[in-house]
Amino acid sequence: xxxxxxxxxxxxxxxxxxxxxxxxxxxxxxxxxxxxxxxxxxxxxxxxxxxxxxxxxxxxxxxxxxxxxxxxxxxxxxxxxxxxxxxxxxxxxxxxxxxxxxxxxxxxxxxxxxxxxxxxxxxxxxxxxxxxxxxxxxxxxxxxxxxxxxxxxxxxxxxxxxxxxxxxxxxxxxxxxxxxxxxxxxxxxxxxxxxxxxxxxxxxxxxxxxxxxxxxxxxxxxxxxxxxxxxxxxxxxxxxxxxxxxxxxxxxxxxxxxxxxxxxxxxxxxxxxxxxxxxxxxxxxxxxxxxxxxxxxxxxxxxxxxxxxxxxxxxxxxxxxxxxxxxxxxxxxxxxxxxxxxxx
Amino acid sequence: xxxxxxxxxxxxxxxxxxxxxxxxxxxxxxxxxxxxxxxxxxxxxxxxxxxxxxxxxxxxxxxxxxxxxxxxxxxxxxxxxxxxxxxxxxxxxxxxxxxxxxxxxxxxxxxxxxxxxxxxxxxxxxxxxxxxxxxxxxxxxxxxxxxxxxxxxxxxxxxxxxxxxxxxxxxxxxxxxxxxxxxxxxxxxxxxxxxxxxxxxxxxxxxxxxxxxxxxxxxxxxxxxxxxxxxxxxxxxxxxxxxxxxxxxxxxxxxxxxxxxxxxxxxxxxxxxxxxxxxxxxxxxxxxxxxxxxxxxxxxxxxxxxxxxxxxxxxxxxxxxxxxxxxxxxxxxxxxxxxxxxxx
DNA sequence: TTGAAAGCGTTACCAA
DNA sequence: TTGGTAACGCTTTCAA
Numbered sequence: 122x123x124x125x126x127x128x129x130x131x132x133x134x135x136x137x138x139x140x141x142x143x144x145x146x147x148x149x150x151x152x153x154x155x156x157x158x159x160x161x162x163x164x165x166x167x168x169x170x171x172x173x174x175x176x177x178x179x180x181x182x183x184x185x186x187x188x189x190x191x192x193x194x195x196x197x198x199x200x201x202x203x204x205x206x207x208x209x210x211x212x213x214x215x216x217x218x219x220x221x222x223x224x225x226x227x228x229x230x231x232x233x234x235x236x237x238x239x240x241x242x243x244x245x246x247x248x249x250x251x252x253x254x255x256x257x258x259x260x261x262x263x264x265x266x267x268x269x270x271x272x273x274x275x276x277x278x279x280x281x282x283x284x285x286x287x288x289x290x291x292x293x294x295x296x297x298x299x300x301x302x303x304x305x306x307x308x309x310x311x312x313x314x315x316x317x318x319x320x321x322x323x324x325x326x327x328x329x330x331x332x333x334x335x336x337x338x339x340x341x342x343x344x345x346x347x348x349x350x351x352x353x354x355x356x357x358x359x360x361x362x363x364x365x366x367x368x369x370x371x372x373x374x375x376x377x378x379x380x381x382x383x384x385x386x387x388x389x390x391x392x393x394x395x396x397x398x399x400x401x402x403x404x405x406x407x408x409x410x411x412x413x414x415x416x417x418x419x420x421x422x423x424x425x426x427x428x429x430x431x432x433x434x435x436x437x438x439x440x441x442x443x444x445x446x447x448x449x450x451x452x453x454x455x456x457x458x459x460x461x462x463x464x465x
Numbered sequence: 466x467x468x469x470x471x472x473x474x475x476x477x478x479x480x481x482x483x484x485x486x487x488x489x490x491x492x493x494x495x496x497x498x499x500x501x502x503x504x505x506x507x508x509x510x511x512x513x514x515x516x517x518x519x520x521x522x523x524x525x526x527x528x529x530x531x532x533x534x535x536x537x538x539x540x541x542x543x544x545x546x547x548x549x550x551x552x553x554x555x556x557x558x559x560x561x562x563x564x565x566x567x568x569x570x571x572x573x574x575x576x577x578x579x580x581x582x583x584x585x586x587x588x589x590x591x592x593x594x595x596x597x598x599x600x601x602x603x604x605x606x607x608x609x610x611x612x613x614x615x616x617x618x619x620x621x622x623x624x625x626x627x628x629x630x631x632x633x634x635x636x637x638x639x640x641x642x643x644x645x646x647x648x649x650x651x652x653x654x655x656x657x658x659x660x661x662x663x664x665x666x667x668x669x670x671x672x673x674x675x676x677x678x679x680x681x682x683x684x685x686x687x688x689x690x691x692x693x694x695x696x697x698x699x700x701x702x703x704x705x706x707x708x709x710x711x712x713x714x715x716x717x718x719x720x721x722x723x724x725x726x727x728x729x730x731x732x733x734x735x736x737x738x739x740x741x742x743x744x745x746x747x748x749x750x751x752x753x754x755x756x757x758x759x760x761x762x763x764x765x766x767x768x769x770x771x772x773x774x775x776x777x778x779x780x781x782x783x784x785x786x787x788x789x790x791x792x793x794x795x796x797x798x799x800x801x802x803x804x805x806x807x808x809x
Numbered sequence: 810t811t812g813a814a815a816g817c818g819t820t821a822c823c824a825a
Numbered sequence: 826t827t828g829g830t831a832a833c834g835c836t837t838t839c840a841a
Contacts, residue, residue, distance in 0.1 A: 123834060134812045139836065149810060169581050170517045171834030174817050179514070181560075188548055204532055204565040211564065216525075216583065219563040220555065221548040237513050239560065374718065381725020467818060478828045483820065493826060515818030518833050 122163045131159050142167070181216040182206075182434060183240035185231065187224040187247075199246075202268070205427025206244065206434075213435055215241075228257060235261040241438045244268065244430060248279075249311050264437040266446075268430055270313050278437060278446040280430050282398045284314045286451065288321030288366070291394050295364045296329050300392065304337035304355055304362040306348055306372045315340060318368055318396070337362055348372025352379035367395035398423060426450060466507045475503050486511070525560040526550075526778060527584035529575065531568040531591075543590075546612070549771025550588065550778075557779055559585075572601060579605035585782045588612065588774060592623075593655050608781040610790075612774055614657050622781060622790040624774050626742045628658045631796040632665030632710070635738050639708045640673050644736065648681035648699055648706040650692055650716045659684060662712055662740070681706055692716025696723035711739035742767060742796065770794060 128138040133156070141148045141156035148156075159165075173180055184203065207217050218240055222230050231254065234240045242264040245254050250272035258265045259277070267279040274281075295303050305322050308315040319338070326333050337355055341347045348367065355361045356379060367373040373395040377387055385391045433446050472482040477500070485492045485500035492500075503509075517524055528547065551561050562584055566574050575598065578584045586608040589598050594616035602609045603621070611623040618625075639647050649666050652659040663682070670677050681699055685691045692711065699705045700723060711717040717739040721731055729735045777790050 125834075135835080136813080136837080137811055140811090143836085147810060152810080166581050168518075168834050169583055170514070170521070170523070171817090172836075173514045174512075174518045174819085175834075175836040177514070177817075184563075186544070188544070200530070200532070200565060203563070207563070207565050217563050219528075219547070219551070219561050221544060221551050237510055239513060377722060378725055381722055382728075382730060384726075384728050386726060468820095469818075479819080480821085480829075481827055484827090487820085491826060496826080512818050515833090516820075518817085518835085519819040519821080521833075
């Protein structure tokens, strides 16, 4: 059943039927109802391909996932974020176009998308301090939303979690438990969030006049190896940390392993907290078992972030000239679980 | 630049230019070259939207990822598989449409895709023994390829790894090292591959006349919790297994944790092997650190499987009436790493 | 408030 | 081997 047939069956023109179905105001209400009923009855769905051609809109959003050689894994949070965003896309009739490309190929991927107008907008994930995608997408004139921020977070739209606050809180939580010997297993500081997280950690420590041990503040690509080795070094040096604050679940798994091998029980001898809101897709995996690390960002909060990001992104398509939208989200803290008692 | 302008600039008809560019045989070679050169020079790309309408083809492949409540995570292997498949799709001009939906919503998702013809074919992942998607997609007339097999693997196309052989080999490997007390941490047997893997394990054990301990053969949703608890029980019962063979990396992480907490060193006191080729997307995460579990399916082999699956799927679109294609792949074994010495 | 008709940019059929 | 032209199914402009 297509528009022509439907309109003929109603004794109306295609124009009127189209207008009625698309919510144009110049249709008599009675007509609209009649049309809607008929469309429903005939199980009519407008042909997406024809609509795309006629409107010039792709009715699709692009998600590009860069894969670097170092990455063993994809951030599990990616799935929740996409699930949330995809829900909104589907509701609004948009498709989600995914391309996973080698990191070197991302620019080409975006250019391709722009060239053949296969997407109406793009979601940008895991931004670096000086992310080249921002100027690129501006040049291409493709609407985009950054999940996270770059070093110069102006002139474009983003949604970010309050990383400084999240890490200040997480650190406070450990301090409240009596921990003083806290290690920070952070991501690379070329990523905006890593810098902010360190700041939050430092602020919380300073507020209690606890000086952080420089040897316990690490910053690297967040692999399990990294977490494992860092924890081994710290724990084997004697008088090691009683708590670890990790920037992702991946190194936290390594930390847990290092602790386990030394007979240290998580939640008893050593505490691990990790915060992973999906801003980093660098070698992350995830796990949130009881007795494992406590999280400061939950699956549902990440899904909600995905939804909100999608909403903003879609609104950007319709109003390309509006001022940039910038939203700072507070983290959905779910601490207090298995983080271990205070040291004596 | 569109076809009309290009053809006018060449003094040819749109028809001829279109034919030249699309490799139709009835074009004089000289003409074709001239057209191709002009297209190149003008940086002409056919408008995908118009082409879709004219041909009726969506030029897109659907990947539906069901999310169940139980899943904490997405299989990391999913990324490699998609990256491989996406490479082929991109090369052939196809888009990858991803939808992550709650498990209950998958049927609706497929019906939607079929109804508005938004995809030309569908990739089916993680099939169960009696997967309803197979008859559904047959009913919908949507070409599809199953990665894995259902219990009745006939009448449709699939690509699967030789699970029996993979597990026979992995078990042999452990037996060769001298292990006799081997635990099998398997997935649910509603999944075809889990049954096959058990068979492979049993065959290898039987061939050496080692009788498996029934208490050490587990089958469940592959979460870390599951692996952790199973390993705890086995290790705490006294005279526990010296080696674990896991059906996914997720439970392997739990096993490793249980071992660590008991002061057992992986690769010294206990061996862990896991095989994860991406056939299960149920709560999997992945990790392949040295000194961690050894894998019997590597990232590159999974990527290759993704590529091959994509090739087959695309070929199915063009020849809808050909007999079903069924390919059984051998696993790219990468054993021999950190699996631990034989017990005394 | 409704309708006729002109796009949108291809592909594909039928003639030449 | 090439060209004219009718689809493809919608949206949108212009008239009524």
